[in-house]
Amino acid sequence: MSPSARHRDRIVIVGAGLAGAATACHLAANGHRDLVILEKERLPGMHSSGRNAAMIRQVVRPTAVARMAREGARALAELAGPAAGFGFVQNGSLLLGSRAGLAALRDELAGAGALAPDCELITGEGLALEVQALEGCRAEAALWTPGDGVVDVAGLLDHYLREARRRGATLMTETQFFDVVREGDRIVGVQTSAGYIEAGVLVNAAGPWVGKVAEIAGASPIPFAPLRRHLFFTGPLDDVDPAWPFCWDVENDWYIRPESGGLLLCAGDESLVAAGEPDLDPAITNLLEEKLQAHAPGLGDLPIARLWAGLRTFSPDRSFVIGWDPRLEGFFWVAGLGGHGVTTSWEVGRLAARLIGGKAEPMASSFAVDRFEDR
Ligand SMILES: Cc1cc2nc3c(=O)[nH]c(=O)nc-3n(C[C@H](O)[C@H](O)[C@H](O)COP(=O)(O)OP(=O)(O)OC[C@H]3O[C@@H](n4cnc5c(N)ncnc54)[C@H](O)[C@@H]3O)c2cc1C
Structure with a gap:
């Protein structure tokens, strides 16, 4: 093999x-060392x-993503620990909503063989007992x-x-x-700020x-949408139990979970912005207050010690895009x-x-790139 062919x-x-x-x-574990x-x-x-x-939330839509979430959660639970360098605290989750809406979500995932193990519908009366907030x-x-x-997300990335x-x-x-270098229709190299590779x-x-x-x-011109979402941290609070599950109202879209002695909160906001460092929206605190007042009045007025925003990037059908162009x-x-x-x-x-290694995978068609070709 010529040196040039080897580098390809x-x-x-x-x-x-x-x-x-x-x-x-995973590529390295499968034997691809030139990465x-x-x-x-x-x-x-x-x-x-x-x-x-x-x-780590397993009960999600669409069902193809729920299957990935269930398998992903299982793998992380097995792997987490001192040797892997990251922790995963499984306090569980409560997805809140109407009985009919949550039953439909559960049944849809169960029908597709994508429901998380031990997932159970519970009625409203018991909820306040589970989480005082x-x-x-x-x-x-x-x-x-x-x-x-x-999960300790920095530790997971580092792993x-x-x-x-x-x-x-x-x-x-x-x-x-910066760019790809092609021969005909195929890639033979990339231009970067550190030179040609x-x-x-x-x-x-x-x-x-x-x-x-x-x-x-x-490559294919898929119109991805980077959607900004804010997170709030209260700082330490009395009466927050670190063993509480995370609680996500999936119908009104807000969530809370214990974090460093206080609460992490989200108002479920989504606004389309350009890829980059997102600005903070000055109206976001009002949105959180309105949602909590309407749906969880017991949370009352909470102090906000820190507020930040990040981008969640979606394809046009909001499912993943994994595959060859x-x-x-x-x-x-x-x-x-x-x-x-x-x-x-x-x-x-x-x-x-x-897929990069040329192996067949039953999940591949759910995430294929060519599903956007005729749009
Ligand atoms: C507020 C918020 C809350 C979330 N909560 C959860 C949650 O609780 N659970 C969950 O499962 N998911 C959650 N997510 C989603 C999750 O964070 C994302 O799906 C995931 O981080 C996406 O990872 P990524 O590698 O695709 O993108 P990124 O982490 O953005 O990585 C892309 C990288 O590419 C680099 N890059 C871009 N262009 C170039 C270039 N030209 N040259 C070199 N480098 C480049 C960037 O610098 C960046 O580091 C949340 C997201 C947000 C914003």
Whole structure:
């Protein structure tokens, strides 16, 4: 094999968030050692993967993503611990809503073989007893998922990158992807801020920038939407039990969970913004207050010690995009993980690595890139 042909086995991954890192970890474990991860920032995880609520939530839509979430949660529960370098506290979750709405969600997932183990519908009266902060909450029922919880997300990202590097992958921080170099219809290399890198495969795991990377490369023009969402932290509070499950009102879209002696809260906001560093919306605190007043009056007036925002990036049908691009040979997508990229990261990386390695996977068609071709 000529040196040039050898380097075309190289895989370059754009983005060291959870999507890129988990893909690198699984590729390396499957024997792909010639891997380069490009990250434009000084450190990995500075965007969506470092600004989320770190919750592992299995009961989600669509059903294909729920299957990834269930398998992802199972894998993380098995792996977590001192040796892996990250923890996963499984206090469970309560999804709040109407009895009919939650029963329909449970039945839809059960029918598709995607329901989390031990998931159970409980009625409203018992909810305040489970979580004192929910006193006065107007939800009719809850779905209780005992295997859900909160993961140390920085430790998880570090785990993926460490495992990839231990097996030979190179992480290049402060290195920006600029363009692909082609021969005919296929990729033979990439231009970066650190120079030219010969490679036969480019993995687009650029989070909110996936659309931009595809546009530069001449891959399929999928209109991804980066949606801004804010999170609030109260600082330490009396009477917060760290053993509470996370509580998510899925009909009115707000959630709370214990965090560092206080509460982490979210008003479930979604606004379309450009990929980048999101500004804070000055009206966001009002939205949170209005939602809590209407749906969980027992929470009362809460102090806000910290407020930040991050981007959840969605494809047009809000499902993941994982697979080869139909227009550009060598271009692979791991994109649009929306609000479930922590929970599903293990499975996303596993599926992506199998497909890049040419293996068949039953899940592949649910996330295929060509579903957007006729739009
Ligand atoms: C407020 C909020 C709460 C959330 N809560 C949860 C939750 O509780 N549970 C859950 O499962 N998910 C949650 N999520 C979703 C989860 O955080 C995302 O799905 C996940 O982090 C997406 O990872 P990513 O690797 O695709 O993107 P990112 O983490 O954004 O990574 C993409 C990386 O690509 C790099 N990059 C981009 N362009 C280039 C380029 N040209 N050259 C080099 N590098 C480049 C960027 O710098 C970035 O580091 C939440 C998200 C937000 C914003």
